[in-house]
Amino acid sequence: MKNELQGQQATREVSQYIIDYPAFHALREKMERMLRSPDPRGLLIVGDTRVGKTTLAKSVLDVHPKTIIDGTPSVPALYIEIPTIPTEKSIARALMLQLDVTTSRALSEQELISRFARIAEYCRIKLVIIDEFHHFTESSQYPKLLRYANSVKSLMNRAGVSVVLMGLPSSRAILDKNQQLRGRFSSVQHIGAFAMEDTAQFNDFLDVLRALADKLPFENAQELAGELYSPRMWYATHGALGYVKKLLIEAVETSDAANRKLSMALMEKAFTAAIWHDGVGKLNPFNRNFSHNLLDEVGQPFCPDMAF
Structure with missing residues (x-):
């Protein structure tokens, strides 16, 4: 029972652990400056x-939780996710839902934004983080993209809040549809x-493995960042932190x-279960017979058009 509890604790810690590597730290500091700025700013983060x-967004929210100050709510940062099939009123x-405010479906988008602007002032909201923003650009034609762009512009103008947009690289398309919005989001990060061929980035990747190894219940966990496992961990995850955590959680649980x-x-079994069900043998x-080739061909897990 004790060992089972240790395993459960380890998976929770790996899942929740925020690793403050240099690039991550720089972006978080940029968002912190936006929170402190008296003027609304825009930032688009793509990846x-x-x-x-x-994880970056939630690291900011953890530092700036909802509180009560002088009897009124204080919500420094607000986070929302755009649904897979968005509408013009989605933002x-x-x-409003994130603030537990019920609104009539009859209200227009601009009426909703006006109402949010009043609430934002009352709740001291300084920063709005909009995740999964690429859903606005998927299968949307020019007129809709233009309206979505205007929604973000109205939010900044009328509510006076800074806005961080997050999404896949396709999120950039919406900035092309509105010159004023493009000016507000001139900062695109x-x-x-982590790239294996970049020495500094791969060293950061090793630091990440060492940090996560400290959370694992394996007696030889530090070998994760050693010569045997570290390059294989990179090939197994393509250097993406989310896949690293997913793989390690599977290894602990099995x-x-x-x-x-x-x-x-153990890691071979975990890779097949957590990352790629066809990843067997030299794939x-x-x-031991792994070819050390990138797993980015069609049908493989890190193919640009088929990543999951």
């Missing part, structure tokens, strides 16, 4: 799947996976609770 965008409605030890066999980074 592929599982590189840490949502305004999501903001990329958050990406390991023997009575004798937890990091092994190639599995933890197999």
